[in-house]
Amino acid sequence: MARNRYYEDEKTSYKFNASSVKKALKYCIPYKKILISMSVLMLVMSFVSLLPPMINTYIVDYVLSKKGLFGLDWLTLALILVGAYALAVISTTIFSYFRTLYMTKTGHAIVHDMRYAAFNQLQKLAFDYYDSRPGGKILVRVTAYLDELAGVFSNSIIMLLVDFFKIIIIMLWLFVIDYRLAGIIVAAVVPMAVCVMLIKTTLSRRRRAFRNKRSNRTAYIAENIQGNSVTKAFNRVEKNTGIQSGLNMEVTKKWEKVTHINELHFPIMDGFFYVGLGIVYVVVIYMATSGSMGMGGLTIGKLIGFISYMGMLSAPLNDMANILQQITMATSNLESVFEVIDTQPTVTDADGATELPEIEGNVSFEHVHFSYEPGHPILTDVTFDIPKGKMIALVGPTGAGKSTIVSLLSRFYDLDSGRITIDGHDISQVTLHSLRSQVGVMMQDSFIFSGTIIDNIRYARPDATDEECIAAAKLVSADEFISKLPDGYYTKTLEQGSKLSTGERQLISFARVVLTDPKILILDEATSSIDTHTEEMIKQALDVILEGRTSFVIAHRLSTIRKADCIFYVADRTVAEAGTHEQLMEKKGLYYKLVKSNCDADDE
Numbered sequence: 048m049a050r051n052r053y054y055e056d057e058k059t060s061y062k063f064n065a066s067s068v069k070k071a072l073k074y075c076i077p078y079k080k081i082l083i084s085m086s087v088l089m090l091v092m093s094f095v096s097l098l099p100p101m102i103n104t105y106i107v108d109y110v111l112s113k114k115g116l117f118g119l120d121w122l123t124l125a126l127i128l129v130g131a132y133a134l135a136v137i138s139t140t141i142f143s144y145f146r147t148l149y150m151t152k153t154g155h156a157i158v159h160d161m162r163y164a165a166f167n168q169l170q171k172l173a174f175d176y177y178d179s180r181p182g183g184k185i186l187v188r189v190t191a192y193l194d195e196l197a198g199v200f201s202n203s204i205i206m207l208l209v210d211f212f213k214i215i216i217i218m219l220w221l222f223v224i225d226y227r228l229a230g231i232i233v234a235a236v237v238p239m240a241v242c243v244m245l246i247k248t249t250l251s252r253r254r255r256a257f258r259n260k261r262s263n264r265t266a267y268i269a270e271n272i273q274g275n276s277v278t279k280a281f282n283r284v285e286k287n288t289g290i291q292s293g294l295n296m297e298v299t300k301k302w303e304k305v306t307h308i309n310e311l312h313f314p315i316m317d318g319f320f321y322v323g324l325g326i327v328y329v330v331v332i333y334m335a336t337s338g339s340m341g342m343g344g345l346t347i348g349k350l351i352g353f354i355s356y357m358g359m360l361s362a363p364l365n366d367m368a369n370i371l372q373q374i375t376m377a378t379s380n381l382e383s384v385f386e387v388i389d390t391q392p393t394v395t396d397a398d399g400a401t402e403l404p405e406i407e408g409n410v411s412f413e414h415v416h417f418s419y420e421p422g423h424p425i426l427t428d429v430t431f432d433i434p435k436g437k438m439i440a441l442v443g444p445t446g447a448g449k450s451t452i453v454s455l456l457s458r459f460y461d462l463d464s465g466r467i468t469i470d471g472h473d474i475s476q477v478t479l480h481s482l483r484s485q486v487g488v489m490m491q492d493s494f495i496f497s498g499t500i501i502d503n504i505r506y507a508r509p510d511a512t513d514e515e516c517i518a519a520a521k522l523v524s525a526d527e528f529i530s531k532l533p534d535g536y537y538t539k540t541l542e543q544g545s546k547l548s549t550g551e552r553q554l555i556s557f558a559r560v561v562l563t564d565p566k567i568l569i570l571d572e573a574t575s576s577i578d579t580h581t582e583e584m585i586k587q588a589l590d591v592i593l594e595g596r597t598s599f600v601i602a603h604r605l606s607t608i609r610k611a612d613c614i615f616y617v618a619d620r621t622v623a624e625a626g627t628h629e630q631l632m633e634k635k636g637l638y639y640k641l642v643k644s645n646c647d648a649d650d651e
Contacts, residue, residue, distance in 0.1 A: 067381035068374075070389075074160050075200070078153050082205070085146055085153075089209045092142040097216055099131045100359070104224070104352030146205070154201025158193050165189045165387045173394040174459050175419070184266045188387055191265075192380040199377040207370045210363035217356050217363075224349045224356075231326050232357060236364070242315050247372045250308045257301035264294040327357070394461050396478050403481040406470050408435035408566045408597030410456065415465035417455060425451050427620040429465070433613070435566075438598045440608030442641060443617035449601050452617065453569045456599065457486050469567070487565030490572075493556035495547065500529055501536040503555050507563045519562040522592060525554035561592060568598040605645055614638060 075082060166189060177185070221229040271278060271287055278287055410433040417426040425448045433439055441449040454460055455467060458474050467474050474482055495503055504516040517536060520526045528551055532538040540547065547555070560568070602608050609628045616624035616631070616638045624636050631638035 067378045067385055070385050071161075071196075071381050074157050077160075078157060081149055081153050085150055086205055086208055088142055089146060089205055090212055092139055093209050093213050094216070095138045096135045097213065097220075097356075097359070099135050100352050100355035101220065102127065102131045103355065104348045147202075150201045150205065154197050154199070157200045158197045161196070161384060161388070162189060162193050165193070165384055168388050168390065168392075171392045171395075172390060173392055173461075174454070175393055176390065184262050185387070186269060187262050187265045188383050191261075192383055196377055196380055196384070199373055203370045203373050203377070207367060207374070210367040210370065213363040214360065214367065217360050221353060221356055221360075224353045228327050228330065228353055231330065232360070235322055235326070236360075239315065240364075240368075243368045246308060246311050246315065247368060250305065250372060253301065253305045253308055257298065257305050260294070260297045260301045264291070264298055267291060267294055327354070394458060394479070397476050400476055400478045403469070403472055403474075403477040403485065406472075406485050406566045409433065409468075409470050410567065410597060411466075411468045411471075412452075413466040413468070415455065415467060416463040417451060417460065418463055419460075424463075424620055426455075429621050431615070431622060431625065433597060435597055436595055437612040438593055438600060438610070440611035440614045441599060441601045441617055442605070442608065442614060442638065443623075447617040448620060449617050450571055452615075453488070453571055453599050453601065456567070456569065457488055458482060484563070485565055486567045486569065487560040487563050488569045488571070489553075489557055489560045493549075493552040495540050495552050495555060497540060499534075499537050499539055500532070500555060503540060504536075504558045504562060506559055511562055516558070516562060520555075520558040522561055523554055523557040525551075525558045528554070566596060568593065568596050570598065570600045570602070572601055572603060605642060616641070 169185070169189070218229070218233075221232060267290065271291070278284060412429050412431050415426055415429040416424065418424045429452065441452060443449055451460075455462065456474075458467075458479060461475065469482075496506065501513060501516050504520060505511050508515075513536070517526065520529055520536075529536055529538075600608055600611065608614060611628070613625060614628060614631055615622045616636075618637060624631055624634065624638050626634070626638075632642065
C-alpha cells in the first residue's frame with residue numbers, strides 16, 4: 048500500500064486481478080463440498096425452470112393441429128403444463144431457500160477465515176508497517192472491504208455459473224426453434240453486451256474512486272476520535288467539522304457519479320432487447336402475411352416458445368453483467384485485503400531461532416546502526432555494555448534516539464547493522480516470544496482495553512491470579528485509587544480507559560508490566576503524567592521493583608534518574624556521554640548543561 052494520509056487516495060488497480068481471485072479460491076477449498084453441492088443444485092433448478100416453455104411449445108402445436116399428444120386430451124395437456132409451471136415455481140422456491148441458507152453461512156465462513164488471517168497478520172507486523180499508514184485505512188480493509196466480500200462468496204460466484212448455464216441453454220433452444228430469429232437476437236445481444244461492458248468498466252473506475260474517498264473519510268474520523276481531547280483543547284471542533292464535511296462531500300459526489308453511470312445499463316439492455324423483440328415481431332408478421340410461417344418448421348407453438356425464451360434471456364444477461372461487476376469490484380477489495388495478509392513482517396523469527404533461556408540481564412550493544420528510512424540514520428555506531436541488575440538512565444534532546452534504543456532492545460525494529468546481545472545471546476537469533484516475555488516495557492502512552500481493571504492488569508499474564516494482580520497494583524501504589532472505585536478491581540473500563548485520568552491509566556499499565564516479573568525493565572517516560580505525590584510513592588516502589596533487574600529509564604524529570612548506576616546522554620545519533628550523575632556533573636559537558644538549564648527553569 049502506498050503511504051498516504053486521509054487526504055491522499057490509495058493507488059489501486061482498475062483491472063480484473065486474477066492473482067487475488069486465485070488466493071481467494073484457496074479459502075474456498077475447505078468448503079468445496081457444499082459449494083459443489085449448491086452448484087449442482089442450482090444447475091438442476093435452472094434446468095427445471097426452463098422446461099415449461101419447452102413443454103408449452105409442443106402442447107400448443109399439437110392442440111392446434113388437433114392430432115393430440117400421446118393420445119392425451121386437451122384438459123390433461125393443460126394440467127401437464129400447469130404442473131410443469133408449478134414444479135418450476137416450487138422447486139425454484141425450495142432450492143433458493145436452501146441455497147440462501149447454506150451459501151450465506153458458507154460465504155460468511157470464508158470471509159471469517161480471511162478476516163482471521165488478516166487480523167492475525169496485523170498482530171505480527173512490525174511497528175514500521177503502522178508508522179506510515181493511517182489506522183482508519185487499515186481498519187476499513189479488515190472490516191468494510193471484507194464485509195462486502197461476504198455477498199460475493201454467498202451468492203455471486205454460484206449465480207454467475209447458473210446464469211451462464213441459463214444463457215447457453217436458452218440460446219441453444221432458440222437456435223433449435225428457428226436459427227433465423229435466433230440470429231436476430233444474437234445481433235442484438237452482442238452490441239448490447241459490448242455497451243454494457245463499456246459501462247461496467249467506467250462504473251468500476253468510478254466505484255474505486257468512491258471507495259478511496261470513503262476510505263479517506265474513515266481514516267479522518269478514526270484519527271479525530273483518537274485525538275478528541277486535543278481537538279477540544281485547541282478549539283478545532285469547527286475546523287475539523289469543516290474538513291470532515293469536505294471529505295463527506297467528496298464521497299457524495301463520487302457516489303452520485305456511480306449512480307449516474309449505474310442507471311445507464313438498464314435502459315441500454317432494455318433498449319437492445321426491445322429492438323430485437325420488435326424486429327422478431329416484424330419478421331414474424333411478414334412471414335405470416337406472406338404465407339411463409341411454416342417455412343423452416345416455424346409454427347405457432349414454436350413462436351410462442353421462442354418469445355417466451357427470449358423474454359427469459361434478459362434476466363440472466365442482466366444478472367450476469369451485475370455479477371461480473373461485483374466480482375471485478377471484489378477483486379479490488381481482495382487486492383487490498385491480501386495486501387495486509389501477504390505483507391511479510393519485517394521483524395520475524397530467524398531461521399533456526401532458538402528459545403532465549405531464562406536471562407540474568409546482561410545487555411550489550413555492539414556497533415549498532417539504525418534508521419527508520421534509508422539515508423536518514425537515527426543511531427550510528429552505538430556501543431555499550433550493561434551488567435545485570437544495573438539501572439541505566441537515558442537523557443538527551445527530543446528525537447535524539449532514546450526511545451529508539453529501548454525499542455531496539457525489545458526488537459520492535461531490526462538493526463541496519465551491528466548486534467544486540469542479552470547474556471551473550473544475539474536477540475536476532477532467538478524467538479520473539481521468548482525475548483519479549485522477559486523484557487517488560489512501559490511506554491509513555493498507556494493503553495487501557497475495554498474490560499475490568501483487573502483484566503487490564505492481567506493482560507500480559509492471562510494465568511495470573513487475582514491475588515497476584517492486586518499485589519502488583521499495590522507495589523506501584525495503584526491500589527490506593529483502585530480501591531476507591533465503585534467495584535474496585537472489577538470496575539469496568541471504557542475504551543482506552545476514558546473515565547480514568549492519564550496518571551491512573553499509567554499506574555495500571557505499570558502494574559501490568561510489574562506482574563510479568565521481567566528480568567529487564569524498560570520505562571519510557573513512564574511517570575511523565577503522574578502527579579508529584581504519586582511519583583514519590585512510585586520512586587519508593589522502584590527501589591523494590593528494580594532490585595535485581597536490569598532497567599532502562601527515560602524520564603523528563605531529572606530527579607527520577609539521579610540514582611541511576613549510569614546515565615547515557617544521547618545526542619548526534621550516539622551515546623555522547625556516559626557516567627553517573629556526579630561524574631557527568633564534574634565533566635561539565637552536555638549533561639551538565641541539561642541539568643543547569645532545568646535548574647534555571649525551576650528557579651524561574
